[in-house]
Amino acid sequence: MSNARTQILDGIRRSLKRGPLDQAAARALEMRLERPLRGPVPARTRGLDRDGLVRLFERLALEVNATVVRVRDLDAVPDAVADFLAAHNLPADIAMAPDPLLDRVPWHKRPLLNLRRGRSHGQDAVGLSAAFAGIAETGTLMLASGVDSPSTLNFLPETHVVVLPAARVVGPIEDAWDRLRAAQPGEQLAGPTMPRTVNFITGPSRTGDIEQKILMGAHGPRRLHIVIVEDESAGPQP
């Protein structure tokens, strides 16, 4: 296999009519990785304050068939979740990410919510997660996997409920990367410092594979419900 590696790299260099990059050229590429350049960023998020970003996020998330509710603080989350499930006639059996933010929610206020902390194995009707960020540019949720954030909750249950503090809503995708970098030691996202899985989720699962007709709920969740928590103390990124 190392033979194949050498041959492929040599073949690339032969086609490019040069040898391995010299030190100066490699240093320039190194710099490009250390200080990533932004391309043209859509102006639609420029100059928006927190409230403007949240409103744009909400509008675009609704356009892609998510549902959104805004609540004042974490105390109001149990009602928001229980009422949503009741309104859609869904069972109150929830698999919940063992996330510190979700642990701060006073779930006992709605004792009929049957919460289980952990990943999903496919038996759960409802998955509940906390978003790392909301990207206002496209109404996209960003979830990062980790010990307190199993990715199976995002895909296996038919209904996915995501709690998103307003303080975590950013403008363009690049701002979300900056927040993720800032959350890592050394502020780099290389190999092990990049979360194993980063999910961008823009609306519920869908397909157009049969006669181009768009249908919700292909393999992932049929419903995506986003609970935006306005209270600043619900916190920026962990």
Added chain:
Amino acid sequence: MQPTSHRFKENVRGALADAALQRALRFFDFGQAGLAERRRQAVAKLPEFEALREQAKAIKDHTLANLDWYLERFEKNCTAAGGHVHWCRDAEEARQTVLDICRRVGARTVTKGKSMIGEEIAINDFLAANGIEPIETDLGEYIVQIRHEAPSHIIAPAIHLTKDQVAASFRDTHKQFDPARPLEEPRALLDEARGVLRQKFLEADVGITGANFLIAETGSSIIVTNEGNGDLTQLLPKAHIVLASLEKVVPTLEDAATILRVLARSATGQEMSVYTTFSTGPRRPGDLDGPGEYHVILLDNGRSQLLGTEFQEILRCIRCGACMNNCPVYASIGGHAYGWVYPGPMGAVLTPSLIGIENARHLPNASTFCGRCESVCPMKIPLPKLMRHYREQEYERRLAPATVRMGLAAWAFLARRPALYHSMARLAAGVLGRLGRRHGSFFNLPLATGWTATREMPAPQGKTFQAQWRARQRSKGRR
């Protein structure tokens, strides 16, 4: 998949005579609510689209010029995250590497997300021949798999089928259900497939996906899907294998963001696809889920040879499908006629690049050079120019039959003698104009039956364009 690109003309005749296919292709009526129109609307909503296209092109050009360095950096970061990178020169090496991994983890079934590289190396047949069951999980791919067909479009694999054909295939395949169940509605078909495939996801030992991008900065692979099948494929099994070709790498997350902004808009007219997933290595200590192993197959299969040639530009392709969604030729014949993995205008360039112009010489000729493909390509690939290069090769390497080369030689002889050319054109326009005066078009023309068999040939109006132009200028001068 055994290429039939050399039989393109026969394939086309079959496609034009296939009533079910022609019915399915009605979704390509331009101006209708099809993929081309959805793309147009999405582009109109983003004022920065042109600037993003320019930047996307520049990113790929930069990466290709430094491909060796970025691939090594990708490998370093992927490996640091616990992943394994396998460099494979050709399809055979890639297939064998995948099989070795599957055998080592004792795989009986393998779920698959959509992967054009998977088609290119024909991984499904190979795994099946070695006793491992591959299951396509993208709805369109699943449909073509149970019908023992190949995908006919790179993002809409079953676009050549009607819902009735899908229903018939489900009845044939899903024998466990009541034969009298209603399957008329797409919803019923989707729900049935969802149920069947959910079980497969949970049982699979290995998950294979493609990659829309690899990121050198982080060592990640990216998949973009709408169904969520790619995520279930890579998240649940013991091992995740990523099939990627060399040119998928981009330098940074920011570069990926730029190209993602043009990808979904160009493909389906969405601002973002539903799921964009960045995967970096296997399950980490303390993680509650995720694959135990993470492998990336880096496939060359002829791509390194395209670098530094006039065909390097096709390596910018991000497989959005906009060129085929906007192609009048693809809209008439569908994807299977192209005879291999990649159809439409990008296929007319990539297929001869990968399997040789001698095996695919018809494809670069299957274009009117109307230029729509280039005008919608988010990566600004000059597809007509590249097809023209292959036409030149076809002529220079004497691959075209003698009649074609003699015809071209005769035309070249005339074209280099303007006086003779004009008098011949005058004669032809006059004769054809008189013959076709009654109907205004021909339904049957000797030497042009290939044209008149499926459509009329408009008759010339009796005078050449240049003669009419001169007459007009003269009459203007008199006024």
